[in-house]
Amino acid sequence: MRPRRGGGGAVILAPLVWLVAFVLAPVAIVAKISLSESALAQPPYRPVFAWTTDLDAWRAVLGGLRLDAFATLLGDPLYLRAGLASLAMAAVATGLLALLGYPLALALARAPRRSRPILVALVLVPFWTSLLIRTYAWIAILKPDGLLNAALLHLGLVARPLAILDTDAAVLIGLVYAYLPFMVLPLYAVLVDRDDDLLDAARDLGASPLGAFWTVTAPLSLPGLAAGALLCFIPITGEFVIPDLLGGAGTPMLGRVVWSEFFANRDWPVAAALSLVATLVLIGPILLVRAVADRRPGRVA
Amino acid sequence: MPFRRRPAPVTAPEPGPLIRFEDVSLRYGPVAAVDRVSLAVGDGEFFCLLGPSGCGKTSLLRMLAGFEEPDGGRVVLDGRDLRGVPPHRRPLNMMFQSYALFPHLSVAENVAYGLRRLGLPRAERVERVAAMLRLVRLDQHGTRRPDALSGGQRQRAALARALARAPRVLLLDEPLAALDRRLRSETGRELKALQEAVGTTFVMVTHDQEEAMALADRVGIMEAGRLVQVGTPRVLYERPASRFVAGFLGDVNLAEGRYAASPGGWSAMATRLRTAPLSCPPSESVPAGAAACLAVRPERVRVLAPDAPRTENELAGIVAAATFLGAATRLVVRMADGRDWSVLVPAGAQPVAASGPVRLAVPPEAIAVLPP
Amino acid sequence: MRRGRFTGFNGVALGLGLLFLWAPLALVVLYSFNESRLVTLWGGWSLRWYGALAGNAALLDAAFVSLKVALGAATLATILGTLAALALARRGRFAGRTAFSALLLAPMVMPEVVLGLSLLLLFVALGLDRGLLTVILAHATVAIPFVAAIVGARLARFDRDLERAAADLGASPAVAIGTVTLPVAAPAIAAAFLLAFTLSFDDLVIASFASGPGATTLPMRIYSSVRLGVAPDVNAAATLMITVVILGVGGSLLLARRR
Numbered sequence: 001m002r003p004r005r006g007g008g009g010a011v012i013l014a015p016l017v018w019l020v021a022f023v024l025a026p027v028a029i030v031a032k033i034s035l036s037e038s039a040l041a042q043p044p045y046r047p048v049f050a051w052t053t054d055l056d057a058w059r060a061v062l063g064g065l066r067l068d069a070f071a072t073l074l075g076d077p078l079y080l081r082a083g084l085a086s087l088a089m090a091a092v093a094t095g096l097l098a099l100l101g102y103p104l105a106l107a108l109a110r111a112p113r114r115s116r117p118i119l120v121a122l123v124l125v126p127f128w129t130s131l132l133i134r135t136y137a138w139i140a141i142l143k144p145d146g147l148l149n150a151a152l153l154h155l156g157l158v159a160r161p162l163a164i165l166d167t168d169a170a171v172l173i174g175l176v177y178a179y180l181p182f183m184v185l186p187l188y189a190v191l192v193d194r195d196d197d198l199l200d201a202a203r204d205l206g207a208s209p210l211g212a213f214w215t216v217t218a219p220l221s222l223p224g225l226a227a228g229a230l231l232c233f234i235p236i237t238g239e240f241v242i243p244d245l246l247g248g249a250g251t252p253m254l255g256r257v258v259w260s261e262f263f264a265n266r267d268w269p270v271a272a273a274l275s276l277v278a279t280l281v282l283i284g285p286i287l288l289v290r291a292v293a294d295r296r297p298g299r300v301a
Numbered sequence: 302m303p304f305r306r307r308p309a310p311v312t313a314p315e316p317g318p319l320i321r322f323e324d325v326s327l328r329y330g331p332v333a334a335v336d337r338v339s340l341a342v343g344d345g346e347f348f349c350l351l352g353p354s355g356c357g358k359t360s361l362l363r364m365l366a367g368f369e370e371p372d373g374g375r376v377v378l379d380g381r382d383l384r385g386v387p388p389h390r391r392p393l394n395m396m397f398q399s400y401a402l403f404p405h406l407s408v409a410e411n412v413a414y415g416l417r418r419l420g421l422p423r424a425e426r427v428e429r430v431a432a433m434l435r436l437v438r439l440d441q442h443g444t445r446r447p448d449a450l451s452g453g454q455r456q457r458a459a460l461a462r463a464l465a466r467a468p469r470v471l472l473l474d475e476p477l478a479a480l481d482r483r484l485r486s487e488t489g490r491e492l493k494a495l496q497e498a499v500g501t502t503f504v505m506v507t508h509d510q511e512e513a514m515a516l517a518d519r520v521g522i523m524e525a526g527r528l529v530q531v532g533t534p535r536v537l538y539e540r541p542a543s544r545f546v547a548g549f550l551g552d553v554n555l556a557e558g559r560y561a562a563s564p565g566g567w568s569a570m571a572t573r574l575r576t577a578p579l580s581c582p583p584s585e586s587v588p589a590g591a592a593a594c595l596a597v598r599p600e601r602v603r604v605l606a607p608d609a610p611r612t613e614n615e616l617a618g619i620v621a622a623a624t625f626l627g628a629a630t631r632l633v634v635r636m637a638d639g640r641d642w643s644v645l646v647p648a649g650a651q652p653v654a655a656s657g658p659v660r661l662a663v664p665p666e667a668i669a670v671l672p673p
Numbered sequence: 674m675r676r677g678r679f680t681g682f683n684g685v686a687l688g689l690g691l692l693f694l695w696a697p698l699a700l701v702v703l704y705s706f707n708e709s710r711l712v713t714l715w716g717g718w719s720l721r722w723y724g725a726l727a728g729n730a731a732l733l734d735a736a737f738v739s740l741k742v743a744l745g746a747a748t749l750a751t752i753l754g755t756l757a758a759l760a761l762a763r764r765g766r767f768a769g770r771t772a773f774s775a776l777l778l779a780p781m782v783m784p785e786v787v788l789g790l791s792l793l794l795l796f797v798a799l800g801l802d803r804g805l806l807t808v809i810l811a812h813a814t815v816a817i818p819f820v821a822a823i824v825g826a827r828l829a830r831f832d833r834d835l836e837r838a839a840a841d842l843g844a845s846p847a848v849a850i851g852t853v854t855l856p857v858a859a860p861a862i863a864a865a866f867l868l869a870f871t872l873s874f875d876d877l878v879i880a881s882f883a884s885g886p887g888a889t890t891l892p893m894r895i896y897s898s899v900r901l902g903v904a905p906d907v908n909a910a911a912t913l914m915i916t917v918v919i920l921g922v923g924g925s926l927l928l929a930r931r932r
Contacts, residue, residue, distance in 0.1 A: 110680070238784020
């Protein structure tokens, strides 16, 4: 009655087992450790319970659950500040990316057909090179005795070197630089599909070139803008490398805080609790991504 | 010729048709794509399923190929119920509308694909591939990729690939639809000649009535999931069983009326075309005294000279337009019941004025009486 | 007028955009040839830092570790991600489809720090010694969703009649996938492998959590020397890495053109 199915259940088994073992199980363990008490030991936490099927043991466990880690999160304003700072930084960076990425994507989409693959490759190649190295390059540019300040001093635009490195501005520059391809490519994909006849029709109906852009091109490119914004916003919120190398002590983004709780303070329960909270905060945007991703193939079919 | 008919089985020769659909239905949710179809196709026949898009003809073909399983009824091939037999175990091959040539394989490798699955020894396989490519005149193109072929060549490559396994039945899904108009009739003739040469049973699906009439031994016409009439192209054209069939196979002029049977001699149809009833052949599908519909092909309507003697089944009309078509002239004639008829006047016949009254005659044997 | 020409605005946008993207890389390359240790000072052309790089055994070891990790992780991720894409594309609506695709998407959207931390906690809970193997397992997990997305996109455009034709010509479902589906999707699978390789070769955060003694990857080594201050031989290493990437992307572009 239904169309025959190709492939057996075996195809799904291997990836399913893998994902359960290396995605689901670790998250469960994080949840478990976030409910434990920290200790000076190796590993540096005291498990509140061992995995068991014994019902009484579970009952005892429920009584002994420690919410200490979560209390720490609420009690110390550092964590709330880090969370808000991450979201704010991600929002500002995403806005800047949209402002800078749109003209670039538009220019790419309107370049001669023959040169488009090369131009797209020119946008992509920096993305394929190490993020660490690209961020490192910005240190050399932004530091007090770096190239930017040398140029500004040479031109007489500033009297003393500007302190850019180790500020939020440096982090923003680094984020925009690193995530620009993520914003440009989805936008380019929708803009390059544009139908010249639609623009001609808009012009024919009396729209100025700019009017045609606002009334036709811009609305049609909104899905690409949404996809690009989500592709940037979510990873930026959890970003570690860029704020760590370019930002100062005043930029306590979530990724850095988890990192230092874990590696420096060795407080595993707090790091785990913070991870859980960060993931929960991002679930909204993540569900949005899913909805967008699910709609994509449907539109083609 | 690389083809031999399969030797007839020594034990218990199977009498009757090669393919039987027995009361087959296929449903997508509440919609019946195929609705209780029964059909038999004989060995060596070139059978064509014809109908508008969405009529269920492709679903019927796909159930034969095994890509769909019927919800009800059964499909029998060579006396064997095909229920539960997966596509790769069915002794028939299909030529896809898109041709579905494997883009990563050369033409020769495409043709060899099915033979590899049979586990044929290499030498035999190579020989067979070469023979198939010769058969479809692609022996110079064996090493090319499908995307380097023209449309017609691709069609022939797909044909060679489907025929390479010497299937009991070749299924063709709109085999000419992807070709441009000029190539279509030529390729159609080749297809017909090939079928006659190899003797394989062909079951073809098309929406193009000219194609079906030109190629098929017999045609089955489908409408909304049902098989409405099966017959040779001539029977379907001359003796359609319904207004749908009459209208689907070319142009037809219709007139509603009441049918009066008379045993022996001509029966009669009372219409608003004229006061006296028209003589017509006895109808097989309409009971005496019932409402009926009269159908006449445009080329069967004769135009009478103004001074011709009175003729049987004579009708009066007014020419509204005349279009010169080359081999004929098409008249649009306003009839007494208010309808426009189409009348084909062959070139060389007496010219007719492009407007004004005209005398027409319909030979009784040219009339088909159909249910209303 | 609009159809494919560099107009003033577009030309400026392209020029500035590409300058922004490429200038830092160009500086890294330039300063890898600088005799001076200082960024602001041009001490003349020199291969001094390439010599220093050749003598930096720790960095070379780390590069070798990264190569092994990236090969292993990309291979695993390509196999598993392709299987996942096949399952999603070919099995229609199966029970738990939504849960499966959510699980598949999770490593792509979870913050790296969180994913790294949870994998580390898993390895500790399992009593697995951290080293090369754990980094490979972690990187494969990160890359699986990316592979599944790329291969899945190709399979979504795949003409299902090709598989039906294979079945019609006598191929069982498994044979049809092996002889038709996978070969036709091969370019996408190769691209997915490359991406998985790059993700692994590039990653600092996940590796820092998942790795242990004796399995220091190149980004981990570079990170620590960058944190310590100016390290001109990192410029040399970076230049080599950039060259490899440009040659790779340029080569694949040329190949795509010739087709």
